[in-house]
Amino acid sequence: MSKVIVTGGAGFIGSHIVDKLIRLGHQVLVVDNLSTGRLSNLNQGALFRRMDINDDRLSDVFTAFRPEVVIHHAAQVSVAHSMKNPLLDAKVNIMGTINVLEACQxxxxxxxxxxxxxxxxxxxxxxxxxxxHALNPMSFYGISKHTPEHYIETYAELIGLEYTIFRYSNVYGGRQDAHGEGGVVSIFTDRLLSNEKCLIFGDGEQTRDFIYVKDIVEANIAAMTRGSGLIMNISNNTSTTVNELLRTMCELLGKPFSPTYMPSRPGDIKDSMLDNSRARRELGWAPGCTLQVGLEETLHYEQLQKRLRKGAS
Structure with missing residues (x-):
């Protein structure tokens, strides 16, 4: 079994990865500043250090634990926030990743x-x-997620660090924060369970490639021993319109499909679908959850959490 550090391990995706690592018997240290992560997401079987990835003491934490693998998910994840505050976005996503790489070294x-x-x-x-495909990010977030790819490749050359870089499509699942990182699935879930109108920007015929968080987890586990030196898309390789997405969620909840359509937002991409054939080939990985199954599990989880919060209040 391996010693693994997961940055952002109290967040949406990171916490699911930690859960699987613990189930597999790995020794895990979570580093998270809880700016968007939650203690309630934290697996009790993991060690935890509340720390920002830009902290000067990060290398000391890494050196004391001596990880074999580092799974780096700590990030500023909002496109909108990156446009409002590009300095913070760059500090977290670019400088923070460099600090993680220094700690790895x-x-x-x-x-x-x-x-x-x-x-x-x-x-x-x-x-x-x-x-x-050409790299032409349309937001500061896209720039700040791409730039560390070059740093990682260069560190790998200089110090012999192995790496795998994942480019995720639209990730969804339980624990996603509709008010923070706010993917469209979590936003629709929050509104539907609160009996509020769902807003669709544009005509709803724009398409996205939705990938369930459990499939993201399996890709990360596979990359611990495979896929070194590669950049890979992790996606469902399936195109779904926003209308289809909401209609499916409404059907699962027994609610009417009655969105409120709003004007399109400047800069929104019309269609997006990622080819996942490299990950299938190099990792022996494939998405295991259909959108229907993933949405069923997500809605069930969030309904349960809503009842628990209501009971505790």
């Missing part, structure tokens, strides 16, 4: 797995985006 870590984003591609030039 000083602690002798063998591999880093980095969570990048489909935002690095910008406006698609073709229907299905593979990893060789």
């Amino acid at each position: 000083r602690s002798g870590a063998g591999k880093i797995i980095y969570a990048s984003s489909a935002a690095v591609y910008g406006k698609p030039e073709r229907a299905v985006i593979d990893e060789d």
Whole structure:
């Protein structure tokens, strides 16, 4: 079994990865400043240090634990926030990742797995985006997720650090914060369970590639021993319109499909679907959850959490 540090391990995706690592018997240290992560997400079987990834003491924490693998998910994850505060966005996503890489070097870590984003591609030039697609990010967030890819590749050359870089499509699942990182699934879930109107910007025929968080977890686990030196899309390789998404969620909850359509937002991408064939080939991985199954599990989880919060109040 391995010693693994998960940055952002109290957040949406990171906490699910930690849960699986603990179930597999790995020794895990979570580093999270709880700016968006929650203690309630934290697996009790993991060690925990509340710390920002830009903290000067990060290398000391890494060196004391001596990880074999670092799974780096701590980030500023909001496109809107990146546009309002590009300095903070760059500080967290670029400078923070450099600090993590320095900590990897000083602690002798063998591999880093980095969570990048489909935002690095910008406006698609073709229907299905593979990893060789041009990189033309349309937001500071896209820039700040792409830049660390170069730092990781250069550190790998200089110090022999192994790496795998993942570019995620639209991730959804339980624990996603509708008021923070706010993917469309979590926003719709929050509004539907609160009996509020769901807003769709544009005509709802724009498409996205939705990937369930459990499939993201399996890709990260596979990358601990495979896929070194590669950049890979992690996606469902399936196109779904926003209308189809909401209609499916309404059907699962027995609610009417009655969205409020709003004007399109400047800069929104019309269609986005990522080719996942490299990850299938190199990791022996494939998405295991259909959108229907993933949405069923997500809605069930959030309904349960809502009841628990109501009972505690």
